Amino acid sequence: MTLTPEQKAEIEEARTETRPTRRVISEGMENRLYTAHEVLDHGLVRVIDYMGDDNAITQAARVSYGKGTKHVTNDEGLIRYLMRHWHSTPFEMCEVKFHVKLPVFVARQWIRHRTANVNEYSARYSILDREFYIPAPEHLAAQSTVNNQGRGELLQGEEAQRVLDILRDDATRAYDHYEDMLSQDGQKGLARELARMNLPANVYTQWYWKVDLHNLFHFLRLRADTHAQYEIRTYAEVMCDIVKDWVPLAYAAFEDYRMGGVNLSGKGVEVLKRRLAGEVVTQENSGMSKGEWREFEGVWG
Amino acid sequence: MTLTPEQKAEIEEARTETRPTRRVISEGMENRLYTAHEVLDHGLVRVIDYMGDDNAITQAARVSYGKGTKHVTNDEGLIRYLMRHWHSTPFEMCEVKFHVKLPVFVARQWIRHRTANVNEYSARYSILDREFYIPAPEHLAAQSTVNNQGRGELLQGEEAQRVLDILRDDATRAYDHYEDMLSQDGQKGLARELARMNLPANVYTQWYWKVDLHNLFHFLRLRADTHAQYEIRTYAEVMCDIVKDWVPLAYAAFEDYRMGGVNLSGKGVEVLKRRLAGEVVTQENSGMSKGEWREFEGVWG
């Protein structure tokens, strides 16, 4: 990551100051605040602000449950109950704001999650920095031969080197030309909103991204999943660690019911019941297609 | 308002404690936190939590503007610029959570604003309190004779008294019967989810309502407007005062450009230009319908 000494000093200073507040705080999240967590070669995730903690979830739920809740004696039980039964609104009562630096092709996947607030650095208005994502050798994978949207084996030797050379050279040339076109040295200089079109999708951008906990969990379930593209998954994993410190009870319920859970179809339920009754079930008599059966066996053997 | 001594003590206690935080704070909002602001006869508005301040708006905007912003030298100018040009995303970077107690017919108008998070006290799960909104005499208005969805003169004397008696008696009887049907004393007791259907629309409900500043401004513009029904407007007005303390610069811009502003149609612009050029324009040669002209004259004479 390439923070300037000035930026580092600014972050450090922001972390030093504290002020008294009447609001609830999360100790785990206070420790995370402002710290620039490195992701990929030049990316970062920083928590800029947050609202609420585990208790804010049950407090909101208890308005909706009112006096009847006395026998749900503890927050953990109630949080697990809410997660299990898809009561999503209490989780919406927590909010978090991140500053994220990320390659444009990752940003394009990320923005598909619509229920969030975003302010992105504008390349119409400003000039982007000379920073590009170049995969580390251990992530330079070939196209999967079984999955149209996945990766297979790692590239090796000359092929790997050639790819890295191409990515580096093309990014460098594109950025040189971007500067040439913008330059007002002896010429008018192309409009920024036009010049940016020459930059490749691995150039880094930045944004402020604010989201509630329910929608963040939805994002993390899809993007920290093993089927997500590695480059966005690595952001999601850093955010999982942060959320775990922020709302430990809610995160534990999320891990059990969402990340570690399995959705069974009606057909899947039937097959498992037949198996539990001792029957040997095959794809042919399962009622599932080959693809479904392969996924089913992936979990249940 | 009817807070129990226990509830008052709980609120007072919450206001006493402070904790250190690294987050930005708004001094004006810290003073508002938890205080139960009275609305109508039994209603309330309380701030439960908030995120951000005026500076959080420009900080987010400056990510989207980056290095180019150095000549927009101050926060106030930038906030006014953003409001004037409908750049809504920086205002979405502030968030607030309210606890609101309100009559059901007000809640039904309120909930039409969809971009917010809500947890409502559940009458399926719990038993509602015996609290109903009865208008004060100065709000007991007749149907408007010119506006199908507005109020006209105040009711007087016997008619006013009769209306108040009806509202009180019917609410009392409905609640007595609600309790009778629920009672498990010598009978099974009707399910709560069914018994509630006997309660009238002036019964009070409660919810936690969380919203970002942009969407809150949109809510306030419509609901603090003179055309809004008085009962919801009085909630909006209390919230305007709170927002003014929270983000004074943003609120001032909102007041100038939205609450105090006027939307002119293309036809309206033409008429004003003709007037500025000295022409006397009438409805007949304005191109406007009678209704539009009446509204136009309401502003411009």
Add this chain to the structure above:
Amino acid sequence: MTLTPEQKAEIEEARTETRPTRRVISEGMENRLYTAHEVLDHGLVRVIDYMGDDNAITQAARVSYGKGTKHVTNDEGLIRYLMRHWHSTPFEMCEVKFHVKLPVFVARQWIRHRTANVNEYSARYSILDREFYIPAPEHLAAQSTVNNQGRGELLQGEEAQRVLDILRDDATRAYDHYEDMLSQDGQKGLARELARMNLPANVYTQWYWKVDLHNLFHFLRLRADTHAQYEIRTYAEVMCDIVKDWVPLAYAAFEDYRMGGVNLSGKGVEVLKRRLAGEVVTQENSGMSKGEWREFEGVWG
């Protein structure tokens, strides 16, 4: 249901006319169009318009999959794949608009689904009809003794009769008084926006409700579920039948993966694997709470 002869004739006439269109059509949905499906004692569901069919889902998905899709040979397989992997955006490409007449307490649950478009009959502007929901005897249930938000046994004999009498009498009186307060006969007449507050939550309202297929499925999964309150569930069930005719392949996938499916937690997966391996697992050594275990046994015995 209480449609006037004029309303019936109007609906019949709308069903008679056809016009040529270049758009895709769904034969099953054309047969449903405009028909007033009766729900509860005075409620209705009518399809007013729709966009798309099963093929519109795969057509949209194939833009996102482009040239790579040639080996997904049929629509059914692709639709099942999309549903199984939570690819929700292709299902958003179908849209439907309903006219619904429903009691206010049902409307209040319904409106919590925010991702939809709504126009409700305004009791600020107009006068509501004298129509109230009174449960049929077979739905007049006592409060559940095990579930705070559920129903138990049916009320019998005198208690049932007394409840029905209360609901009918209070609704009648409330409506009589509503008319009395509104009346401009020898008096000013209370504003409509105030008079409506006397009406109970079983009064019928009406709205146009428009939603995309993905969000409709989400609504149906929660509201056609056995845990939903009967009164909203009966609307959801009628809508399930309509959707089945509209997009039969998507509905079949929805039935298998959502309505008939089961979400297992990580702990639930472990328990099933231990059972499949021949172990006898009890609540005590399952890692689950008593409540979770009861729900788990409800499915798996």
Add this chain to the structure above:
Amino acid sequence: MTLTPEQKAEIEEARTETRPTRRVISEGMENRLYTAHEVLDHGLVRVIDYMGDDNAITQAARVSYGKGTKHVTNDEGLIRYLMRHWHSTPFEMCEVKFHVKLPVFVARQWIRHRTANVNEYSARYSILDREFYIPAPEHLAAQSTVNNQGRGELLQGEEAQRVLDILRDDATRAYDHYEDMLSQDGQKGLARELARMNLPANVYTQWYWKVDLHNLFHFLRLRADTHAQYEIRTYAEVMCDIVKDWVPLAYAAFEDYRMGGVNLSGKGVEVLKRRLAGEVVTQENSGMSKGEWREFEGVWG
């Protein structure tokens, strides 16, 4: 635009067939259906489906207004009233689905409008075509010297030529390298999800985009505005023409109240009133900043 003969034939065929429907139709929109409207050098906008017409707007509004509407005698007046008073929900009752082909940097602006449904061609799954946006000479503008996010004079002669050469050469080289990296000829071939990062922001992508009329108007107000970047504005203008054919009354109201209208601040209203009263107002005594005054004079002289 570069449609293959096969694609042209497919579109032509889709336009030829008609089917009977009971739904409302818009004649103007039927004529537009499927036609590929050319935008920029390789882009297109096609209507794939639509729901509703002008009458669907007033029909929905009349549910919300019910019996009280008899004196709003015509659809045009009611539509203008709804637009003038920001009653947005009736306009949400119309829906349209577009197929759009557009450069990635335009897609990135477009997607910021969150209240829409999108399915984009996936470069993780498929291989993008060799098509890049190269500005026509009459759009090759220099950076504005007065507006940080705008264009100034046109580039001329050698500078213009050099920019066009750079854009063409870099795009060609980037695409050649994209193919080289993907190639499985004598090598493994880089994963598609990685190779795409070498492509510049002027490469074309495609999506299905579905939106309701209210949100489409919001999009058009911002993107057909003279301050919008030319490349997205040209798409918005084509869509304005289409919407005009689809819902002529709603579009006329939109033109008058939104596109041709002006938002005055409270300060602006005061200044105009002083001018109407004969006073000469200057920036100094207007209460406005220099920037605001410049914008104000831009409209009012």
